[in-house]
Amino acid sequence: MKSWVPTMSCCEERPRKSMKSWAPTIHLNVGFVASVLFMLLIYLVVSQQTAISGLSAENGEVVLNTKGYYSETCEVHGDVRVNGTALSVALVPSSRSERREWRIQPYSRKTLPGIKAVTVAHLPDRAATPACTARYSAPAVLFAVGGLTGNFWHDFTDVLVPLFVASRQYGGEVQLLITNAQPWWPAAYGPILRRLSRYDVVDLDGDEHVRCFPHVTVGIHMHKDLSIIPEWVPGRRRLSMPDFTRFLREIYALPRGAPVSLAREPGKRPRLLLIRRGHSRRFMNEQEILRAAEAAGFEAAAIDLRRDVGVEAQARAMNSHDVLLGVHGAGLTNMLFLPPGGVLIQVVPYGKIEHIARMEYGEPAKDMGLRYLEHSVATAESTLLETLGPEHPAIKDPDAVHRSGWNNMTEFYLNRQSVRVDVARFAPTLAKAFDHLHQQ
Numbered sequence: 001m002k003s004w005v006p007t008m009s010c011c012e013e014r015p016r017k018s019m020k021s022w023a024p025t026i027h028l029n030v031g032f033v034a035s036v037l038f039m040l041l042i043y044l045v046v047s048q049q050t051a052i053s054g055l056s057a058e059n060g061e062v063v064l065n066t067k068g069y070y071s072e073t074c075e076v077h078g079d080v081r082v083n084g085t086a087l088s089v090a091l092v093p094s095s096r097s098e099r100r101e102w103r104i105q106p107y108s109r110k111t112l113p114g115i116k117a118v119t120v121a122h123l124p125d126r127a128a129t130p131a132c133t134a135r136y137s138a139p140a141v142l143f144a145v146g147g148l149t150g151n152f153w154h155d156f157t158d159v160l161v162p163l164f165v166a167s168r169q170y171g172g173e174v175q176l177l178i179t180n181a182q183p184w185w186p187a188a189y190g191p192i193l194r195r196l197s198r199y200d201v202v203d204l205d206g207d208e209h210v211r212c213f214p215h216v217t218v219g220i221h222m223h224k225d226l227s228i229i230p231e232w233v234p235g236r237r238r239l240s241m242p243d244f245t246r247f248l249r250e251i252y253a254l255p256r257g258a259p260v261s262l263a264r265e266p267g268k269r270p271r272l273l274l275i276r277r278g279h280s281r282r283f284m285n286e287q288e289i290l291r292a293a294e295a296a297g298f299e300a301a302a303i304d305l306r307r308d309v310g311v312e313a314q315a316r317a318m319n320s321h322d323v324l325l326g327v328h329g330a331g332l333t334n335m336l337f338l339p340p341g342g343v344l345i346q347v348v349p350y351g352k353i354e355h356i357a358r359m360e361y362g363e364p365a366k367d368m369g370l371r372y373l374e375h376s377v378a379t380a381e382s383t384l385l386e387t388l389g390p391e392h393p394a395i396k397d398p399d400a401v402h403r404s405g406w407n408n409m410t411e412f413y414l415n416r417q418s419v420r421v422d423v424a425r426f427a428p429t430l431a432k433a434f435d436h437l438h439q440q
Helices: 030-052 152-170 184-188 190-196 241-251 286-295 311-319 330-337 354-367 384-388 398-403 406-415 423-438
Strands: 061-065 073-083 088-092 100-104 118-122 140-144 175-179 210-218 271-276 299-304 323-327 343-348 371-376
Touching: 061 100, 073 100, 073 140, 140 152, 152 190, 152 241, 152 330, 175 210, 184 190, 190 241, 241 330, 271 286, 271 330, 286 299, 286 423, 311 330, 323 330, 330 343, 330 354, 343 354, 343 423, 354 371, 371 423, 384 406, 398 406
Parallel strands: 088 118, 140 175, 140 210, 271 299, 271 323, 323 343, 343 371
Antiparallel strands: 061 073, 073 088, 073 210, 100 118
């Protein structure tokens, strides 16, 4: 076997040269210095792009990916050993090297408390290497659940979309390793996990094996809310959200890949589905809204998405409609199952939360190829006016409520508010949705 010399990765510390060796001398030509600095700049940009783009590490490397705000992941390539009991990932060198160690949050939100970190180590030699008890020829992706999962939006934003990005490049030839798993989670999303990997998911919590892989991705990378940045996707294929929604339609055998076309079927009535909420942010005049939708030309219905309604049933219900209407909340995540070219109408509660609503649902809807429309609730349409009175700060000064902190903002504008939509104000939004489908 040839001797192996470890290659410095982006996350390893490089030996520092002495300050003297970097000091310019009076004999250096100014043009030469400028050219050297220019080449150095190019090198730094290219190396940074390589490090953060999720490209596979070279043999014997650990490459850290810190791109973006949310996540931190590691690509470990070579003789990689995963110890579930210790929750550690070790890279075994073929020759002696310096020990390096990192702590990686395997959940996509690196600052979220309550998730046990994975210790990633580049070992100095083979002396203390644990023996393999299970060997794999396929690579692995190690990720955590827990955190904010249990909320439908977070299930997809924090885990399923990032997991799709990390594992899709392998075409099913990848072993999924899960930690901090909740018993219900793999069952709820089993069809998605089985399509991502041909192998049963391994629960690392309490796992006594030392599992050995040629490559392990530690952690999953959340690009942004419920979406994908194609340039950040690992591998050669630049995935996007239409790829993810197509993937879901294949899994659940959803028949519709396009909404009704009123141009080709002028007598057809497009179908609108209103999401009914059980607690806060309810439609207080649901029947009036449905009648307004019917008057605008839609066949309108409402659905109650309880926890006991499975993902497949939800997916089929959504895919059979052309327009999804709901107040800001996790139920709008079901837009993933709408046919591309469909419409999402988000009713944004009172309280200057439009920027949150657009970031969490508006921009993702556009990334999926949907038409996004919103109706911002006026003071008179909010139940806060009746329950708090017109002089309350939550009514008079939403900016002050926002300045007082996230908890106060969510308490007033998300937890204590329902809406009574003014159908006259809402009619132009319904007309825009209908006109969009008329142009398909």
